Amino acid sequence: MTGEIGQLALCLALALALVQAGAGLWGARAATSTSLDLSRHVARMSAFGFFAFIALAFGALTFGFVTSDFSILLVAQNSHTLKPLIYKISGVWGNHEGSMLLWVLVLAVYSAVMALAVRGGARLTSAALGVEGLLAAAFVLFILFTSNPFRRLDPMPFQGEGLNPLLQDPGLAMHPPMLYLGYVGLSATFAYAAAALITQETGSHWARAARPFMLVAWIALTLGITLGSWWAYYVLGWGGFWFWDPVENAALMPWLVATALIHSTLATERTGAFRSWTLLLAIAAFSMSLTGTFLVRSGVLASVHSFANDPQRGEYILVLLGLAIGGALALFAWRAPGIEEGTSFEPASRETLLLLNNVFLTASAATVFLGTLYPLLLDAVTGTRISVGPPYFAITFAPIFIALLLLVPLGPRLAWRKGDLVGALKLLAPGAGLALLAAIVIFAIHAPHMLAAAGAFALAGWLIGASIVDFRERWKARGAGVQSFASVLAHAGLGISLLGIVGTTLWRSEALEVLAPGQSMQVADTQLRFDGVTPRQGPNYFADRATLEVIRNGKQIATIAPEKRSYPAEGQAITDTSIRTNGFSDLYVALGDDRGGGRWTVRAYVNPLAPLIWFGGAIMALGGLASLWGRLRPNAVRAAPAE
Amino acid sequence: MTPKQRRRLAFALALVVAGAGGAALVLGALKDNVLYFYSPSDLATKHVADGVAFRIGGLVAKGSVVRGPAADVRFVVTDGRASVPVEFRGVLPDLFREGQGVVALGALGPGGVFNATEVLAKHDERYMPPEVVDALKRSGRWKEGEQ
Known part of the structure; x- marks a missing residue:
């Protein structure tokens, strides 16, 4: 029954999305205020209804997973009665069809919030709801035609096939919803921009209306990428945190452009600068x-994200992508001449720094885009298979991003329109001092002496030092509210992450040995004594658990227990690494192959400063939250846009 | 020029400079830093110099996996027509099995042995690396590898 309820709810939701699109866009062109109000009202009610029906469909599918209803094909293929409850629930989006339903659910939430939102004029809101309705309808159609999660299986099997064990992890249960909150949040921003172009209300107030959505999307993307990177670090057993894998790039590109967007919107809101550019x-x-969704969902890339390859799905998303981008750009080209630009600014001003921020961020996004799509294009055209790896990104992405990071501290210290560059540099002198100190210390203690290492630490010192200065200045004028600390937090988080990346890249120690019980291995200053492997049974897996004593300076300080787990239902095995962290350095141990006679391969790393990578990501997200907080207090909106 | 025009010009110039710089970096990097994928048959017909990094893929030949005393492993990658011996020091992926698809990253060393720095197997039972599927199809051995 639940399957049929879900199916019916999807069809009704499609009808409501079409009503929302029609009414919303009609409202945008309405001649009288009564017909505008009526259309907007219909669009808003449809948005609420759309949310209700999608929630019902999602609930029906979740119910199927939780009760192990194997008469639903998707549940049979991706679930198992013995799976813990949390993974039965996360199994809903641990597959293509269910994850697309999650995508639409998130879209429905944003649509409903847009319908509730009070900012932006009636015409703009109406048009934005219309555009969002079009997107909603397109994605529901995609689900119904190519990815129906409610397909039946007859006869019904007694047991399901289970979920990929790599996905049975608390970090990864949270990662897709977080990332989708980011991806789809940008659809709301897109809807407001398209609405501004349709209604020719291209002033600042569309940006003001879209800004909370932009911030939520950016925070979610930041957290989603951080979670994904953390997951890769402890699950894959290689000790790496970023691989320049195309699916990682698929999330990084929207983040880079969204970061550029939240910065250029600051100027658009405040002085009306960059109006067309922000659109x-x-x-x-x-x-x-959408490109990210296409790359990950179409199966053109091979990864843990590509569940099943069906070329039809890729084609549909590609057509949708073409229509959305093409339509929006055509609209932009048509309206652009009418867009008025705001007041002018001097070369030394915050606008100039925001402009440079945008140039560098979009250029870095473009290099990632080319590096990610070039292999696909080459394969499609010539049939030659190549892959583009870390060396490419080290040459292209890194220099652009370093140039950006050098300029980051200046922006917040320059005034709008006409700033005092010399004054700002004087003020930031302590930051430069910290950078110099970091460079000298690192150059002295790190052997062999490396200018690149010293430079990288100097850059992190510059970011963190300048954030401290910025904090001091903003604390003096703290009447402006929480949001004035947004840039302090976001920029400091960037510095902290950089510190983690540089530290672990430079100082990582690695050891790989075959050990018999009683034997020891050495990694950095730590000795690991192998006490053998014992079998253990989990809820839905069998594990070989190794016990290793951690010995430092002749003293035994801890016991760690990495595992190898095999999941009989899925016929798979995974490595469960064991990480011991003190907040500044990780001891990371993974169990390798069984070499017979009680001997096992053990791989160990010491990763100094590694935890700072994810800690920095969380601080950056907190910065986004501070900015959002200021926006959502209605009386604060007008009073203090002093970011 | 009005301030507005000056600003537009500055913006356009900045974009052009950044775009040109970025394009130069990208082209230079793409020329020297892409990894080609070869099947064992490709390798037999093409001459690839020792020490040039590339990726190789196929099936792990049955009975070819030999584990050394330290953490080193030797095995043979085959696409049914040609095969290449591979040496690797490290932990093999959890789903590394004889008779199954594998992709290895590394370079040829003396004696035509492929020294792998990284070995990738499939993520789950249903999935085979697409390059391997392709290589097997080309050598006409696809169905055997499908299992």
Whole structure:
């Protein structure tokens, strides 16, 4: 029954999305205020209804997973009665069809919030709801025609096939919803930008209306990428945190463009500068999230994300991508001449720094885009299979990003329109001092002496030092509210993450040995004594658990227990690494192959500063939250846009 | 020029400079830093110099896996027509099995042995690396590898 309820709810939701699109866009062109109010009202009610029906469909599918209803094909293929409850629930989006339903659920939430939102004029809201309705309808159609999660299986099997064990992990249960909250949040921004172009209300107030959605999307993307990177670090057993894998790039590109967007919007809101550019970026940001969805969902890339390869799905998303981007760009080209630019600014001003921020961020996004799509293009055209790896990104992405990071501290210290560059540099002198100190210390203690290492630490010192200065200045004028600390937090988080990346890249120690019980291995200053492997049974897996004593300076300080787990239902095995962290350095141990006679391969790393990578990501997200907090307090909106 | 025009010009110039710089970096990097994929048959017909990094893929030949005393492993990658011996020091992926698809990253060393720095197997039972599927199809051995 639940399957049929879900199916019916999807069909009704499709009808409501079409009503929302029609009414919303009709409202945008309405001649009288009564017909505008009526259309907007219908669009808003449809958005609420759409949310209710999608929630019902999602609930029905979740119910199927929780009760192990194997008469639903998707549940039979991706679930198992012995799976713990949390993974039965996360199994809903641990597959293509269910994850697309999650995508639409998130879209429905944003649509409903847009319908509730009070900011932006009636005409703009109406048009934005219309555009969002079009997107909603397109994705529901995609689900119904190519990815129906409610397909039946007859006869019904006694047991399901289970979920990929790599996905049975708390970090990964959270990662897709977080990332989708980001991807889809950019659809709301896109809808407001398109609405501004349709209604020709291209002033600042569309940006003000879209800004909370942009911030939520950016925070979610930041957290989603951080979670994904953390998951890769402890699950894959290689000790790496970023692989420049195309699916990672698929999330990084929207993040880079969204970061550019939240910065250029600051100027658009405040002084009316970059009006057309901000509109274009809003379109580009959502295009990047559609591109990401295409890359990950179409099966053109091979990864843990490509569940099943069906070329039809890829084609559908590609057509949708073309229509959305093409339509929006055509609209932009048509309206652009009418867009008024705001007041002018001097070369030394915050606007100039925001402009440079945008140039560097979009250029870095473009290099990632080319590196990710070039192999696909080459394969499609010539049939030559190549892959583009870390060396490419080290040459292209890194220099652009370093140039950006050098300029980051200046922006917040320059005034709008006409700033005092010398004054700002004087003020930031302590930051430069910290950078110099970091460079000298690192150059002295690190052998062999490396200028690149010293430079990288100097850059992190510059970011963190300048954030401290910025904090001090903003604390003096703290009447402006929480949001004035947004840039302090976001920029400091960037510095902290950089510190983690540089530290672990430079100082990582690695050891790989075959050990018999009683034997020891050495990694950095730590000795690991192998006490053998014992079998253990989990809820839905069997594990070989190794016990290793951690010995430092002749003293035994801890016991760690990495595992190898095999999942009989899925016929798979995974490595469960064991990480011991003190907040500044990780001891990371993974169990390798069984070499017979009680001997096992053990791989161990010491990763100094590694935890700072994810800690920095969380701080950056907190910065986003601070900015959002200021926006959502209605009386604070007008009073203090002093970011 | 009005301030507005000046600003537009500055913006356009900045974009052009950044775009040109980025394009130069990208082209240079793409020229020297892409990894080609070869099947064992490709390798037999093409001459690839020792020490040039590339990726190789196929099936792990049955009975070819020999584990050394330290953490080193030797095995043979085959696509049914040609085969290449591979040496690797490290932990093999959890789903590394004889008779199944594998992709290895590394370079040829003396004696035509492929020294792998990284070995990738499939993520789950239903999935085979697409390059391997392709290589097997080309050598006409696809169905055997499908299992």
